Amino acid sequence: MNKKHVQHLMTDYKRYAFVLLAVSVFLYIGMLIPAQGQEPSAIKEYVMMGTTSVFLAAAFFCFKRSITYKKRLDEQEDA
Template sequence: MSKEMVKDTEDKIADFKRFSFVLLSLSVFLYIGSIIPFEGKETTDQLVLLSTSYISIGIALLFYRKISKWKKLLKEES
């Protein structure tokens, strides 16, 4: 790998780490919103919050898998 490709991969790793952290923070916020009771909240609202929370956790996990692949690739190349 050239230095440019290594730098690009390291930048991608940093970006994906940030995206994952934001998605995990969002999922925590949505989960808390789904379990805190308030007047007028319906079951559909709770299901939407929970499903969005789980989807964002899933996407964050996919990002972490990509990060681990890229780190392994960088380790093998160096």
């Protein structure tokens, strides 16, 4: 892969990670704020927490991939 392509991949994964992290925060806040006039449902809470966990795991994966591409870019610059 050329230098420019690796740079774009690193930037894309970092953006994906920030978007996934922001969505997971909104989902978590939505779970904490009680719904008006509705009884809290245990199943709904489990689904919201599961979805939040999946988004956090995906954000972590994207951050790791971004770091991998950053290291690859640094190695190409040193060579």
